[in-house]
Amino acid sequence: MTANAPKILLLGKDSQLGWELQRSLSTIGPLVACDRQTANFENADELRFQIRHHQPAVIVNSAAYTAVDKAETERAKAHQINEIAVRILAEEASHLGAWLVHYSTDYVFDGEKASPYSVDDQPCPLNVYGQSKAAGERTIRDVGCNHLIIRTSWLYSAHGSNFPRTILRRAIERDQIEVVADSFGAPTTAHLVADTTAAMLDRLNGLSRPEELSGIYHLTASGETSWYDFAQFLLGLAHNRGLPIQANPKRVFPITSASYAAAATRPKNSRLETSLLRDRFRVHLPDWQVHARRFIEEVARSRLL
Numbered sequence: 001m002t003a004n005a006p007k008i009l010l011l012g013k014d015s016q017l018g019w020e021l022q023r024s025l026s027t028i029g030p031l032v033a034c035d036r037q038t039a040n041f042e043n044a045d046e047l048r049f050q051i052r053h054h055q056p057a058v059i060v061n062s063a064a065y066t067a068v069d070k071a072e073t074e075r076a077k078a079h080q081i082n083e084i085a086v087r088i089l090a091e092e093a094s095h096l097g098a099w100l101v102h103y104s105t106d107y108v109f110d111g112e113k114a115s116p117y118s119v120d121d122q123p124c125p126l127n128v129y130g131q132s133k134a135a136g137e138r139t140i141r142d143v144g145c146n147h148l149i150i151r152t153s154w155l156y157s158a159h160g161s162n163f164p165r166t167i168l169r170r171a172i173e174r175d176q177i178e179v180v181a182d183s184f185g186a187p188t189t190a191h192l193v194a195d196t197t198a199a200m201l202d203r204l205n206g207l208s209r210p211e212e213l214s215g216i217y218h219l220t221a222s223g224e225t226s227w228y229d230f231a232q233f234l235l236g237l238a239h240n241r242g243l244p245i246q247a248n249p250k251r252v253f254p255i256t257s258a259s260y261a262a263a264a265t266r267p268k269n270s271r272l273e274t275s276l277l278r279d280r281f282r283v284h285l286p287d288w289q290v291h292a293r294r295f296i297e298e299v300a301r302s303r304l305l
């Protein structure tokens with residue numbers, strides 16, 4: 001990166017993450033933000049045109065095919081958006097000498113490891129979505145542009161479709177709910193990922209040889225929990241905050257992932273080891289409970305359910 005305030009092209013501006021990136025990246029440099037209408041990942045010419053037209057120093061891609069279960073029957077579409085279009089981004093970044101920031105997922109792993117996954121562990125996805133995301137990572141590395149591939153997990157925000165919002169809605173509608181108790185990870189807000197991305201770009205900007213930091217990073221909140229414990233924690237906060245839930249934490253019942261019928265198999269261990277990111281970029285990743293509290297407060301104040 002050369003400019004003091006590098007021009008940034010954000011793709012997928014309306015994703016959970018894109019919404020937060022619009023805020024956080026605006027402090028780094030001039031920002032152009034596109035949605036599906038202006039940069040459709042199923043239209044290669046349009047995608048190339050947008051990048052060549054704007055000539056960014058950084059391309060940030062928060063667009064993705066994220067329908068995990070539907071991907072099982074839409075393999076071609078998932079690979080088009082998560083792999084083939086990503087190759088175009090990498091090729092265009094390479095031609096421009098730009099950086100590509102791209103997001104990936106714990107679903108590139110099978111979840112069989114007993115400890116958190118490091119960036120050096122080999123991907124071994126269980127489902128089509130995970131395969132398409134792993135292929136997207138590979139294609140960026142094959143093209144060889146300067147990149148930050150940021151894997152995160154259990155992403156959520158007060159906007160969009162995600163586990164905490166689903167749990168709160170169900171707890172308002174029903175007097176008891178069942179939640180998977182044998183899958184473990186670190187719930188991570190889009191807010192944290194967006195702010196950390198901005199901090200990473202800021203750090204690259206200050207370096208004489210930023211290309212030395214090109215690579216894959218794991219970015220999640222600190223700590224870990226199960227979906228079941230996470231749901232209980234959220235509903236405890238919601239109850240104390242006076243949200244109109246019927247299912248309080250005592251009315252949450254554990255089930256196994258095997259008994260939760262879904263088209264795609266999901267990894268049971270979603271824990272990602274974040275030390276490389278923390279050491280190289282000198283960022284602090286707060287415990288997951290810190291942002292979960294903010295989430296409930298934001299939902300309560302703005303009545304976002």
Ligand SMILES: NC(=O)c1ccc[n+]([C@@H]2O[C@H](COP(=O)([O-])OP(=O)(O)OC[C@H]3O[C@@H](n4cnc5c(N)ncnc54)[C@H](OP(=O)(O)O)[C@@H]3O)[C@@H](O)[C@H]2O)c1
Pocket residue numbers: 012013014015016017018035036039040041042062063064065066081103104105106133151152153154155156160161190
């Ligand atoms: N959600 C998670 O739990 C999670 C976990 C780990 C990693 N990630 C990764 O984090 C990133 C952001 O995820 P997210 O949950 O914020 O995403 P999201 O809210 O599901 O949004 C996906 C975005 O991609 C856009 N999109 C889909 N198809 C497109 C196309 N053909 N052309 C252009 N845009 C298209 C959608 O546009 P429309 O608004 O028009 O539909 C939407 O804005 C993704 O790379 C995802 O793989 C997510």
